[in-house]
Amino acid sequence: MTCTEAYKEHIMYSFNGFCIVVIRYAAINAWRDRNRRRQREISFEYLTEEKFYPLNTSDEALKSPYEQYPVTICGQTITLTNGELAAALLSLPEKKREVIYLYFFGNYTQREIGEIYGNGKSTVWHHLHSALQMLQEEMEVLLHGEP
Template sequence: MPCTEAYKEHIMYTFNGFCKTVIRFAALNAWRDRSRRRQKEISLEYLTEEKFYPLGTTDEYFEAPYEEYPITICGQTVILTNGELAAALLSLPERKREIIFLYFFGDYTQQEIGEMYGRCRSTAWHHIHSALQMLHKEMEVLFREES
């Protein structure tokens, strides 16, 4: 069935009228929601004047800072907050400590660490892995001693 120009125009006007109605009711609903929200809101100034609560908080995290354990590796000082980890790192051989420091604290890649020590990447990975295993064993020993 062919559509006439008058019918197309009628559909366009009907659609435009529908869109205007939908937009108008959406605006009315948004306005009602906003006014309901405003009626339920209580001003912060009203609460502080009425009950005299001080504006501020304290957090235990900042009141009692952790103990700090400084360790010097590769001429740089690293401050740790875990005493067991600090003791375990200090019990490692110097070279293993340096490799752990370079990889985890210095953000060096395995390739770069290998080049620094004149080795390949896989050898650097092996040294990192063995240092982590030694660190894990040492921390288990320290944990058993505390218990």
């Protein structure tokens, strides 16, 4: 079946008409969607003036919501967010504080800590264990007022 020139022209005009209708309705839908979105949106001016939410670029949002307690052990300053823990840690003897720092904050093994102090692994374990017991007792006193 061969297509005549008139039939090809009819198909082209029909397709062009279809495309125009589709584009027109797509534009109408986009316009309606944009208007609906505008009705739901709230401007920045409304937020800042009516609700008194100031827009700023200060470092307030970056600050920690917790109080910070710096503690210096082995020449390094660590920042704790628990004041009782910081006070209890500072109440320990210097060597026990250093062992706790090296083990928990410095990620040293018990064997490595023993090599630093010239002790064995079991001695370091004893220092850690007794230091943790002392910390627990001190924390109970600070939190509850009784041992």
